[in-house]
Structure formats: structure tokens, C-alpha cells
Amino acid sequence: MVPRQASFFPPPVRNPFVQQTRLGAGRRIQTFFLGIVLLPVRALLLALVLLLAWPFAAISTVCCPDKPTHPITGWRRKITHPVLKFLGRAMFFSMGFSVTVKGKIASPVEAPIFVVAPHSTFFDGIACVAAGLPSMVSRNENVQVPLIGRLLRALQPVLVSRVDPDSRKNTINEIIRRATSGGEWPQILVFPEGTCTNRSCLITFKPGAFIPAVPVQPILLRYPNKLDTVTWTWQGYTFFQLCVLTFCQPYTRVEVEFMPVQAPNDEEKRDPVLFAGRVRNLMAEALEIPVTDHTYEDCRLMISAGQLTLPMEAGLVEFTKISRKLKLDWDGIRKHLDEYATIASSSKGGRIGIEEFAEYLKLPVSDVLRQLFALFDRNHDGSIDFREYVIGLAVLCNPANTEEIIQVAFKLFDLDEDGYISEEEFSTILQASLGVPDLDGSGLFKEIAQGDSVSYEEFKSFALKHPEYARIFTTYLELQAGHVFSLPEEGPAAPATASNKVSPESREESPSDKKDD
Numbered sequence: 001m002v003p004r005q006a007s008f009f010p011p012p013v014r015n016p017f018v019q020q021t022r023l024g025a026g027r028r029i030q031t032f033f034l035g036i037v038l039l040p041v042r043a044l045l046l047a048l049v050l051l052l053a054w055p056f057a058a059i060s061t062v063c064c065p066d067k068p069t070h071p072i073t074g075w076r077r078k079i080t081h082p083v084l085k086f087l088g089r090a091m092f093f094s095m096g097f098s099v100t101v102k103g104k105i106a107s108p109v110e111a112p113i114f115v116v117a118p119h120s121t122f123f124d125g126i127a128c129v130a131a132g133l134p135s136m137v138s139r140n141e142n143v144q145v146p147l148i149g150r151l152l153r154a155l156q157p158v159l160v161s162r163v164d165p166d167s168r169k170n171t172i173n174e175i176i177r178r179a180t181s182g183g184e185w186p187q188i189l190v191f192p193e194g195t196c197t198n199r200s201c202l203i204t205f206k207p208g209a210f211i212p213a214v215p216v217q218p219i220l221l222r223y224p225n226k227l228d229t230v231t232w233t234w235q236g237y238t239f240f241q242l243c244v245l246t247f248c249q250p251y252t253r254v255e256v257e258f259m260p261v262q263a264p265n266d267e268e269k270r271d272p273v274l275f276a277g278r279v280r281n282l283m284a285e286a287l288e289i290p291v292t293d294h295t296y297e298d299c300r301l302m303i304s305a306g307q308l309t310l311p312m313e314a315g316l317v318e319f320t321k322i323s324r325k326l327k328l329d330w331d332g333i334r335k336h337l338d339e340y341a342t343i344a345s346s347s348k349g350g351r352i353g354i355e356e357f358a359e360y361l362k363l364p365v366s367d368v369l370r371q372l373f374a375l376f377d378r379n380h381d382g383s384i385d386f387r388e389y390v391i392g393l394a395v396l397c398n399p400a401n402t403e404e405i406i407q408v409a410f411k412l413f414d415l416d417e418d419g420y421i422s423e424e425e426f427s428t429i430l431q432a433s434l435g436v437p438d439l440d441g442s443g444l445f446k447e448i449a450q451g452d453s454v455s456y457e458e459f460k461s462f463a464l465k466h467p468e469y470a471r472i473f474t475t476y477l478e479l480q481a482g483h484v485f486s487l488p489e490e491g492p493a494a495p496a497t498a499s500n501k502v503s504p505e506s507r508e509e510s511p512s513d514k515k516d517d
Contacts, residue, residue, distance in 0.1 A: 050151070201291060344386075
């Protein structure tokens with residue numbers, strides 16, 4: 001068995017971007033009565049801590065630009081930094097968090113960058129407090145928020161702009177500049193997953209924190225509570241609901257573990273993705289959870305699936321792996337999602353059965369169609385999900401949908417060699433290729449033809465838009481060639497092959513039905 005990350009095996013976690021916390025009747029009653037007392041007290045304490053922290057943050061950043069060009073040093077840092085660290089701890093204590101810190105914090109020289117995972121909630125900022133208030137990567141708009149923006153500026157963040165097309169490159173350059181400053185700048189804390197999950201796995205680490213090729217210190221976050229009131233995912237409780245639920249609990253436990261510093265080897269210095277993968281595997285092993293190749297783009301696909309009236313998890317394909325192995329970009333996969341929704345819209349559960357597959361192709365359920373369906377159905381559960389559909393198109397159909405195959409298929413249908421395919425010619429070959437003598441191909445013919453016949457350009461245009469049919473054509477061609485090869489050697493000489501037939505001598509070996517995972 002090859003490692004799952006090097007294969008197309010389905011992920012061990014179906015959807016890491018949803019969290020459903022259910023409150024029983026007893027828990028609801030307890031939360032209500034505790035909330036009467038705890039909620040206003042904790043909200044008041046939180047507001048008080050933030051107000052106390054603001055003047056120290058203002059002193060720390062006075063006369064400094066929003067985007068820091070040099071580190072805060074001297075008396076301002078010596079006075080304000082210890083106070084802000086204390087108030088940071090007080091802030092989480094006022095919200096009811098019981099924090100346990102394990103391991104030793106590395107110095108800026110030992111590890112210029114912290115990488116924190118799993119990232120599951122806005123409360124993960126507690127890792128920043130436990131690490132001594134290092135710098136963070138934040139959106140440029142956040143520093144403009146009253147009160148919060150001033151506190152954020154005191155951390156000397158690396159700011160990202162949504163409107164600047166060079167923002168990503170500038171952000172990477174700024175991280176490299178700070179990480180290689182020899183301890184002049186504060187350490188940088190990064191959440192490499194880039195989005196929140198339900199902590200059931202570690203998704204793909206973005207390489208930004210690993211590009212500087214400097215040692216990093218992994219930080220693990222755990223929330224070992226019976227009732228999960230902190231997980232903030234794409235589907236689940238809102239920001240306000242989680243705050244209220246958390247403030248109404250007697251306490252909320254969180255563990256922050258500083259793992260040993262990880263330094264890149266020579267190969268990892270040249271390949272930050274390799275470095276990120278090794279660090280992620282170490283963190284997943286310590287957390288005893290699996291890794292998957294989901295990423296933020298899967299969240300976008302999940303939301304798009306919901307907009308197309310599909311189950312939201314239907315859009316999850318492990319974008320990082322699929323795009324890399326199949327050479328597909330975001331627009332290509334998003335287009336396939338629209339096609340998939342067209343087929344699966346009439347089915348329950350957002351999965352394609354053999355009937356929906358046949359209806360989409362406007363073909364009857366036959367042995368050939370069942371064979372094609374089985375090639376898409378990689379786990380043999382009798383249905384095709386979106387992930388299997390994308391893989392099937394890329395691995396099985398698109399390689400077979402070449403100009404040569406399209407030309408051969410057109411000649412195959414064009415029985416009288418006049419450069420056009422009539423409906424009678426089309427039905428004759430379609431009946432033979434599918435093994436269904438009484439097949440009515442008029443519906444599919446009308447999909448291709450703009451008139452009474454089909455030209456090569458019309459045929460080619462349809463074939464390129466619907467690569468599923470290429471697999472049916474090539475299967476028929478393989479059967480025809482196999483029949484010729486199986487003739488007795490001493491038999492009478494076969495008549496010369498017409499130009500619209502397939503000659504095995506001129507036929508290249510076809511691709512295998514399934515690529516190895």
C-alpha cells in the first residue's frame with residue numbers, strides 16, 4: 001500500500017470544516033443559570049482588561065506607522081511588553097479559560113517562527129499570549145478597528161493587504177526579513193492551516209512560515225472539554241453564540257504545548273513544502289490525529305456546493321492533492337462542480353447513481369455504461385461523489401479525449417464518408433458500441449447536431465465539452481481491435497479496412513482503464 005498522501009485514496013476525515021455541538025436539556029438548564037451570573041461578570045471583566053491594555057498599547061506604538069518598518073525597542077518595549085503580557089493572561093482568565101502550558105519556549109535566535117495547529121477558533125489567540133506576545137500575520141484592515149487595532153499594532157504584526165496584487169510576495173519577503181534578523185525582531189506566530197477546522201485532522205500547511213528556511217517551533221493546541229464551546233468552523237455556531245456559550249461555562253480548559261524546535265535540512269531549505277509536510281506529520285503524530293490534503297480552497301468549493309443545492313461536504317476534494325496530481329486549477333475544478341451538480345441535482349445525498357449517470361449521458365444502462373461507471377466509482381459503493389467524478393474525468397476520460405481519438409470516432413460514425421454524420425449513421429454505430437440493438441439515439445444526436453447532420457467541428461466541440469463519451473468510444477475501439485487480433489492466424493485474409501474503420505496496426509496502445517493510485 002502506498003502512503004495515502006501519494007494516492008487518490010479518500011481522506012480519513014470526511015469534512016473537517018463543520019462542527020455540530022448539541023446541548024442536552026440538562027446542559028441547557030445549567031448554561032442558562034450559570035450564564036445569569038457569569039456572562040455579565042465576564043463581559044465586564046473583559047471590557048475592563050481591554051481598556052487597561054489600550055493606553056500601554058498606545059504608548060508602545062506612538063509615532064509608529066501602521067505598517068512597522070523597524071522593531072519597537074528601548075524603554076517603550078521594556079515598560080509596555082511585560083504589562084501587556086500580564087493583561088493578556090488576565091483577559092483569558094476573565095473569560096474562564098484554565099490554561100496549561102507544557103514544554104519550553106524557544107528564544108528568537110533558536111526559533112524565529114512559531115507554527116500553531118490545529119487552528120479551530122478565534123480563542124486560539126491564547127497561543128500568542130502563552131508564547132510571550134510574538135508578532136502575527138494579520139489583515140491590514142484589522143489595525144483600523146478601534147481599540148482592537150491599537151492592541152494589534154503593539155504586536156508589530158506582518159500586515160497583508162487584500163487590494164495589493166503583490167501582497168503575498170511582500171508578506172513573504174517581510175517574514176524572511178524578520179526571521180533572518182538574528183533576533184532583532186520579535187518572533188512570528190503563524191497558523192499554517194490558514195483556516196479553522198474541527199481539530200479532527202491537520203489539513204495542508206501553507207508554506208509561508210517555512211519559506212525563510214529557518215528553525216521553527218511547533219505549538220500544539222488542545223481543548224480537552226466534555227462540551228465543545230470553542231470550535232468556530234464554516235458550519236456551526238456563530239462568533240457571538242460561541243462567546244456566550246463559553247462565558248457561561250464554569251471554566252474552559254486549554255492546553256498549549258511547545259514542541260522541540262525543528263530545523264530544516266538542506267533538501268527542506270530548497271523545498272519549503274517538504275519542510276511544512278514533515279513538521280505537520282510530527283504535530284499530527286503528537287496529537288494522534290490524521291493528516292489530510294484539504295485546504296482553504298476546499299472551503300470555497302464547499303460553500304459553492306451549498307449554493308448549488310448539494311450537500312456542503314460534496315465540494316470537498318482535497319484541493320491541494322487533486323490540483324497538484326491532476327494539474328487542475330481552481331477554475332477547472334469549480335467548472336466540474338457545476339457539471340456535477342447538473343447530474344446529481346435529482347439524486348438524494350448529492351451522489352450520482354448509475355441511473356443519473358445514464359440520464360445525463362442520454363444513454364441506456366448497458367454493460368458498457370456499467371463498465372464506465374465502475375471506473376469512476378473508485379470505492380465500489382454504487383455511487384460517484386464529486387471527488388471521484390473529478391478524478392475520473394482527469395485520469396480516465398481526458399487522456400482518451402485526444403484529437404486523434406476524436407477523428408477516429410468521427411470516421412467511425414461517418415459510414416458513407418461524406419464528412420457528415422446523419423442520425424441513422426449515428427444510431428447504427430451507437431447501438432453497436434453499446435450492444436443495445438433497439439437503442440434510440442435521437443436525444444443524444446440532437447444534443448450534438450445543430451441541424452439534420454453533424455459536422456466534424458460540431459462533433460469535436462461536443463466531445464471536448466463531454467469527455468465522458470471518449471471513454472465509451474475508446475472502449476468500443478478496443479473491443480473492435482481485440483476482435484481482429486483474436487482471428488485465427490490461418491483464416492482467410494481479412495478485407496482491406498475502410499478509411500472509416502479502425503485498423504489495429506495503426507492504433508496506439510490505449511491507456512489503462514485505471515491509473516495506479
